[in-house]
Amino acid sequence: MTEAAEATLLAQRLAAVRERMDAACRRAGRAPDSVRLLPISKTVPVERLRAAVGAGLSCLGENKVQEARLKAEAMSDLPVSWSIVGHLQTNKAKEVARFASAFQALDSLRVAEALERRLEIEDRTLEVLVQVNTSGEASKFGLAPEDVVGFARELPAFPRLRVGGLMTLAIFSADAERVRGCFRLLRSIRERLRQDGPQEIAFEALSMGMSGDFEIAIEEGATIVRVGQAIFGPRTTSDAYYWPGVAGAPAP
Structure with missing residues (x-):
């Protein structure tokens, strides 16, 4: 597929996602501009991401730091900002501090300290x-709901971190009410933080909802939805490898 054809297809998918977002906002009595779309581009090759920028995208989210960094370097000629949405080890804080504009999975003071040190060096x-494990699943990262307020009270000690709110991954279930319960819990934690958390942090953002459940998330108050496959299509076997055309990427 040519880049122009790819851009056309991506533009159509983007329009469909935004139409669904707007419809969910209307059902919830919310303004459409109260929810921001963060396209998740993990495993998507750079060539397709260039077409996506041509279709109007200016921000992308990635789970893995190495993948995000290589893509950011390969696309440094384009006006794209990068968000890291996956678990971060302290030894990767140096890379995140250098190029990322946002990190949506903070759940450790050790990571906060590592980021603060590196951001000081980079003068950024x-x-x-803050990531919260609202499903209670051992396979998911994030703070336990009861630990969030205490954790948040420590965050003003890290002035280089601009804490904007909370993030969660809902349970993967066909039962919409179980999914909805995860989003409602995150919203209730935000309300608790506004009462008992540090007053200098507003906790406005709720990043929740992905391709399979973002409409429910919007109905429950999401301000950011993280959507990948509904925009870029199902991942193929080849997408499991690093991305053709990225200098320094390991071979399949």
């Missing part, structure tokens, strides 16, 4: 969201 700040 970083938007961060």
Whole structure:
């Protein structure tokens, strides 16, 4: 597929996602501009991401730091900002501090300290969201709901981290009410933080909802939805490898 054809297809998918977002906002009595779309581009090759920028995207989210960094370097000629949405080890804080505009999975003071040190060196700040494990699943990262307020009270000690709100991954279930319950819990934690958390942090953002459940998330108050496959299509076997055309990427 040519880049122009790819851009056309991506533009159609983007329009369909935004139409669904707007419809969910109307059902919830919310303004459409109260929800921001963060396209998740993990495993998507650079060639397709260039077409996506041509279709109007200016921000992308990635789970893995190495993948995000290589793509950012390969697309440094384009006006794209990068958000890291996956779990971060402290030894990767140096890379995140250098190029990312946001980190949506903060759940450790050790990571906060590592980011603060590296951001000081880079003379940068970083938007961060605190990740909460609202499903209670051992396979998911994030703070336990009962630990969020205490954790948040420590965050003003890290002035380079611009804490904007909370993030969660809902349970993967065909039962919409179980999914909805995860989003409602995150919203209730935000309300608790506004009462008992540090007053200098507003906790406005709720990043919740992905391709399979973003409409429910919007109905429950999401301000950011993280959508990948509904925009870029199903991942193929080849997408499991690093991305053709990225200098320095390991061979399949």
